[in-house]
Amino acid sequence: MLFDVIRHFLSLQRSQWFDKKKLSQIQAKKLASIISHAYNNVAFYRELYSSIGLNNSPRIEELPLITKEIIRAVPTEKLVSGGVITEEHQVSYTSGSSGMPLKIIKNDREAWYSDALRLRSLLAQGAKLTDKICTIRPVPIDKDFQIYRVTEKRRFYGFLKTSRVRPVPLSPDMRKHVELFKMWRPQVLSTFPSYLVRLIDFCRSSETHLTFRMIRTQGELLTEQTRKIIEEFFQTRVFDSFGAAEVGHIAWECPTRVGYHVNSEAVFMEVLRDGTPASPGEEGEIYVTTLYRYTMPFIRYNLGDIGVILNDECPCGRGLPLISRIYGRVVDIIVRRDGVPVFPLTVLYTLQEIEGLHRFRVIQRSDYVIEVYIKPRQGLEDAVATEVEKRCRLLFPNTPFIIKTTDQFQDDKIKFRPIVSYVKVS
Ligand SMILES: [Zn+2]
Known part of the structure; x- marks a missing residue:
């Protein structure tokens, strides 16, 4: 070898x-x-x-x-x-x-x-x-x-x-x-x-x-x-x-x-x-x-x-x-309000390991606000939301984020992108 x-x-x-x-x-x-x-x-x-x-x-x-x-x-x-x-x-x-x-x-x-x-x-x-x-x-x-x-x-x-x-x-x-x-x-x-x-x-x-x-x-x-x-x-x-x-x-x-x-x-x-x-x-x-x-x-x-x-x-x-x-x-790069980029792999690997988080999607609006859509497993809603919030604080300091529980994810699985940012990166 x-x-x-x-x-x-x-x-x-x-x-x-x-x-x-x-x-x-x-x-x-x-x-x-x-x-x-x-x-x-x-x-x-x-x-x-x-x-x-x-x-x-x-x-x-x-x-x-x-x-x-x-x-x-x-x-x-x-x-x-x-x-x-x-x-x-x-x-x-x-x-x-x-x-x-x-x-x-x-x-x-x-x-x-x-x-x-x-x-x-x-x-x-x-x-x-x-x-x-x-x-x-x-x-x-x-x-x-x-x-x-x-x-x-x-x-x-x-x-x-x-x-x-x-x-x-x-x-x-x-x-x-x-x-x-x-x-x-x-x-x-x-x-x-x-x-x-x-x-x-x-x-x-x-x-x-x-x-x-x-x-x-x-x-x-x-x-x-x-x-x-x-x-x-x-x-x-x-x-x-x-x-x-x-x-x-x-x-x-x-x-x-x-x-x-x-x-x-x-x-x-x-x-x-x-x-x-x-x-x-x-x-x-x-x-x-x-x-x-x-x-x-x-x-x-x-x-x-x-x-x-x-x-x-x-x-x-x-x-x-x-x-x-x-x-x-x-892939898109999330940008913190202070201009520091948060790259997609970091977001993916930080969120995807949360127990009970069935699916998620992170969308950053052009005004820097980050919307985190989550679908927790039944019975774990509160625990998942708390953990997501904790990790988002680490991921996106100085940047506002909103966590929303939803069942609605884009159906087109081939084009599904878990992280989307509308903030323009120079
Ligand atoms: Zn060379």
């Missing part, structure tokens, strides 16, 4: 410096291979491609574009190679920020490759192999909230030395996180921009001083304004990264800050406008095709994000393609 990760890592370390031509050749081979695999082994793609008369070696441009809505309507078995999910597979879920979560299946070999990709980008951005890395993740947390040590034997660092990487659940209780940082002193913090904003708030109000050598963000839009606030407060550099549960690690910000390098050995990225390629420098929708995830391939899959392909050579010398900043499109 460790040998596989190291082997992949060494290969990736070399290939990032290949020129564009060589990288495209490698990519073309992998692309042909995954398309043929999907056609021959994955029921969904076989049926889809046969229905429009494609043979088993079509070119990528001929293939239909796939959306989250299309995928969600398909049973997982039809999306998985061979149609069978066994104990050998690893199961995870997308965050469900735009509706129902999607079940994602991969195998150990694919996870090792992901680890090698993650390692490459972390080292490029300035982390060291000996660094202690704290990862704050939006996972459901225990009611009592415990900072726990997770032994992830399948993860590279976890295997190398468990204490080097410590995933911690995202929680409104910043005090315990600060205690952990002070005690454990991680050099690298990997988390979401909104978490860092909240951590800064907490540190300011409690006059706490924390330092990290490097901060890496993911999962939410990192605005330049937020980056500046974080860098100034922690006196360190912040680098962003971009990925999705469906396809893994996709791109990472170059240390030169010119743009994000796409892991072209792992994903084929297209930026399209109305289905045709956007010109370099022009905004378009990001579509990805996985090149190593054979268990559950995603081919020409719309991530719901906007990006811009840059044709420039990167001053760092890497041949990996460059894209500019990535804009999340589907």
Whole structure:
């Protein structure tokens, strides 16, 4: 296992410096291979491609574009190679920020490759192999909230030395996180921009001083304004990264800050406008095709994000393609009255774990007032409302909010967006 990760890592370390031509050749081979695999082994793609008369070696441009809505309507078995999910597979879920979560299946070999990709980008951005890395993740947390040590034997660092990487659940209780940082002193913090904003708030109000050598963000839009606030407060550099549960690690910000390098050995990225390629420098929708995830391939899959392909050579010398900043499109950002953004994952994970809260929706009006619609389970109405109110106070300080109990939620489940904001973000 460790040998596989190291082997992949060494290969990736070399290939990032290949020129564009060589990288495209490698990519073309992998692309042909995954398309043929999907056609021959994955029921969904076989049926889809046969229905429009494609043979088993079509070119990528001929293939239909796939959306989250299309995928969600398909049973997982039809999306998985061979149609069978066994104990050998690893199961995870997308965050469900735009509706129902999607079940994602991969195998150990694919996870090792992901680890090698993650390692490459972390080292490029300035982390060291000996660094202690704290990862704050939006996972459901225990009611009592415990900072726990997770032994992830399948993860590279976890295997190398468990204490080097410590995933911690995202929680409104910043005090315990600060205690952990002070005690454990991680050099690298990997988390979401909104978490860092909240951590800064907490540190300011409690006059706490924390330092990290490097901060890496993911999962939410990192605005330049937020980056500046974080860098100034922690006196360190912040680098962003971009990925999705469906396809893994996709791109990472170059240390030169010119743009994000796409892991072209792992994903084929297209930026399209109305289905045709956007010109370099022009905004378009990001579509990805996985090149190593054979268990559950995603081919020409719309991530719901906007990006811009840059044709420039990167001053760092890497041949990996460059894209500019990535804009999340589907999700909205709640803005506190003092201008501080509260990002959707924070809201989702803070509210969705409330016991007895069957459904919720957060709508921010243009006058900043936040309306929180809740549907509690029968018999738990008062307890749920109290807990929602408590958490909203943490989420939206200095901002008025109203909690309303309702049965009426938008019926169109595909388009259902749990968080909507009408406040314009600059
Ligand atoms: Zn670069």
